[in-house]
Amino acid sequence: MNEVAPIDQPLYGRIKSAIEKRIRAAEWPADFQVPREEELAEEFGASRLTVRRALRELQTEGMLVRIQGRGTFVIGPKMQCAVFELPDVSEEIEDGGGVHTSEVISLLALRPGDPLSNLLPLPNDGVVFHSRILHKEDGTPIQLEDRFINSEEAPAYLDQDFTRITPHTYLLRETEVTFVDNTIRAIRPDEESRALLQIDANQPCLLLDRRTWRGDVPVTRSRFLYPGDRYRLRSSHEATTATARPLSAGPATMNLPPRRIR
Numbered sequence: 001m002n003e004v005a006p007i008d009q010p011l012y013g014r015i016k017s018a019i020e021k022r023i024r025a026a027e028w029p030a031d032f033q034v035p036r037e038e039e040l041a042e043e044f045g046a047s048r049l050t051v052r053r054a055l056r057e058l059q060t061e062g063m064l065v066r067i068q069g070r071g072t073f074v075i076g077p078k079m080q081c082a083v084f085e086l087p088d089v090s091e092e093i094e095d096g097g098g099v100h101t102s103e104v105i106s107l108l109a110l111r112p113g114d115p116l117s118n119l120l121p122l123p124n125d126g127v128v129f130h131s132r133i134l135h136k137e138d139g140t141p142i143q144l145e146d147r148f149i150n151s152e153e154a155p156a157y158l159d160q161d162f163t164r165i166t167p168h169t170y171l172l173r174e175t176e177v178t179f180v181d182n183t184i185r186a187i188r189p190d191e192e193s194r195a196l197l198q199i200d201a202n203q204p205c206l207l208l209d210r211r212t213w214r215g216d217v218p219v220t221r222s223r224f225l226y227p228g229d230r231y232r233l234r235s236s237h238e239a240t241t242a243t244a245r246p247l248s249a250g251p252a253t254m255n256l257p258p259r260r261i262r
Contacts, residue, residue, distance in 0.1 A: 016054040034072040062187045088168040089135045089143050098137040105132040120148035120221040127151040141197045144225040153219045177212040204228045
């Protein structure tokens with residue numbers, strides 16, 4: 001178990017890091033079937049509950065997928081490329097002649113210790129707001145949006161009516177960021193997401209994972225899930241060195257004045 005580090009992490013976090021290292025090193029390649037929870041629990045000297053938490057976080061992050069009746073499999077690390085400015089989903093729908101509506105699934109402050117808060121680690125155990133909103137075009141679900149917000153950066157977030165205003169519009173007005181990191185990958189969503197998007201278990205989805213910072217302070221993490229047959233992502237830009245900069249560097253590497261973006 002010498003690959004499980006650092007020691008000050010909780011045990012489930014060390015197990016998660018060890019598995020992630022195996023995936024990135026291709027020791028566990030794409031489509032590899034992950035050992036059973038009992039085997040991993042014995043290997044890492046942990047309970048099955050602890051192992052299950054580590055595996056669930058890796059599923060949430062799109063590195064593993066669990067197939068009912070078959071087991072858990074590696075999706076694998078994905079190729080990275082640059083992603084540029086993305087419009088608000090309501091604007092996309094209305095520009096295409098459709099009618100946008102939204103349904104608020106949840107809007108709350110995460111409790112201390114909630115595993116979801118690990119998606120937006122904050123200094124000094126800051127409070128993370130979470131919203132889950134289903135966006136529809138002419139009544140058909142087209143995007144499931146999960147947002148995690150640093151409560152100090154948008155303190156009135158929970159007071160908004162997100163059936164009348166989108167989180168994009170509100171955050172555009174209320175927050176400032178200096179760096180954005182985007183990752184896109186194809187995943188098979190969990191059962192709850194499939195039910196909300198009204199798709200079956202064989203339908204792949206596109207996941208856009210966006211993180212923003214103001215200096216070195218995390219502002220938001222947003223995860224947009226799109227049914228693969230209902231959405232197309234497109235970006236056009238000048239083919240120059242400046243505009244083709246990949247978004248893979250950390251927040252401290254960019255020295256830009258604050259600008260308002262979602």
